[in-house]
Amino acid sequence: MREVAVVSAGMTPFGELWRHSLRDLFVEASLEALRNARADSVDAVYVGNMSGGQFVGQEHLAPLLVDQLGFRGVAATRVESACASGGAALRAAFLDVASGMSDVVLAAGVEKMNDGADVTGVLASAADQEAEVYHGVTFPGLYAMIARAHMEQHGTTLEDLAAVSVKNHRHGALNPKAQFRQEVTLEQVMNSSLVADPLRLLHCSPVSDGAAAVLLCPLSRAKEFTDRPVRIRASGLATSSMALAERRDPAFLDAVRLSASRAYKMAGLSPSGIDVAEVHDCFSIAEICVIEALCFVEPGRGGQAARTGETALGGRLPVNPSGGLKSKGHPVGATGIAQVIEIFDQLRGAAGERQVADAAIGLTQNMGGSGASSVVHIFERV
Amino acid sequence: MPSPRYWREIPARYRLEAARCGGCGAILYPVRRICPACRGETFSPVKLSRRGKVITSTVIHAAPTEFQMEAPYAMAVVETPEGARLMVQVADCDLEEVVPGTEVTLEFRRIRKEGKGGILCYGHKAVPVR
Structure with a gap:
């Protein structure tokens, strides 16, 4: 190759x-x-x-x-x-x-x-029509079920979920291409209208x-x-069951883990080698589950990462410096390429106010449905 | 949803027909041709019990067009004693009480109306055990 x-x-x-x-x-x-x-x-x-x-x-x-x-x-x-x-x-x-x-x-x-x-109906066609959509579930509903399972298993809190949105809006406020160039507070997120309990409007990408x-x-x-x-150092793609009900652990995104393992292996890198990442935060809980599946944090610790600043600009491993899907916007087919563009800018030192100092290796993770497909790419400054 | 498409799903939706894989014992619901666990192709028929417990759940506030009159409503992934998992609405309940671990029965109910003709579509909904 x-x-x-x-x-x-x-x-x-x-x-x-x-x-x-x-x-x-x-x-x-x-x-x-x-x-x-x-x-x-x-x-x-x-x-x-x-x-x-x-x-x-x-x-x-x-x-x-x-x-x-x-x-x-x-x-x-x-x-x-x-x-x-x-x-x-x-x-x-x-x-x-x-x-x-x-x-x-x-x-x-x-x-x-x-x-x-x-739009709700079109997006739902990325779920299993016969086993899921027929019964009245929506996409926010599927991720809400993932969130509730994560909270049940790992003690993740509503504050943890909200902290992801707060962080990504803070990043997106610095991005001239973002749909929402404004910060939001923890209180605003936690008091926004319910979409699918426990997910509220400000947990959802637009x-x-x-x-x-x-x-x-x-x-x-x-x-x-x-x-x-x-340089593109690696590409990993993986699939999982379409229906959320068929995953033994609804809070674990196995396609993300598999796509990441393939990419890390191809790049000859471990997760600790990544300097900056753009991941698929279609809902706040998705970023939490994804950073666990990417092995950026220990299983169950994804909820703390945004709250403690670990994944914010200036933190140990900045995640979604572009503002992510949450703040930058999520025109679904364009999202995976937009993630690449943020990493491209970061590795060229062209990310302006969002620049991660001395970023040499970056990762993108793009997800389909409730996690039935996931694509991971790893990039390197030349 | 045209009626042949609906008709094809009747064994699973009306009668909760599932299959047990002869190769690895996995329960498949709905049935399919190849076992996702072991790629086996021999199965024995199983009918799921009409009861189970909630694995995870939500309350849908922003509903799809066909379900807007029903919102807010609870939904859950329910596991039957055979180990099959179903995505179902939860009916006749206090929305707050549907949490992981909640015991439910599965009852035959109307799920939705389809198309301009308003064809009634049926299936199962969960109801918490009191």
């Missing part, structure tokens, strides 16, 4: 972008990535997108979007793994370059959620529009596009 580098990035702001269509968002982010690298052609494009079909009635996105980008004829494929579609698209692009099939590949993610669709794109090429060619490439 060849060494692969990320050489440039482009991203729209995340938010309720009423003036922009799905295709507008894709073109804006992709064009920025291409221009930053002064690249005028690509060999292949991978588009991460959860549900263009349900959100805006548009399937067959890959040919549509590359045509809009002026690349009619280019090999293009849409990649879907629910909210992990972006991470899965990056992995497809990585494998394409690593294998030697393609040299210059664009990995983009896009989602247009605010165009009138029944409904967002947005796109993000990165350009990949062999590390040996990276200097043609940038002075500061970032």
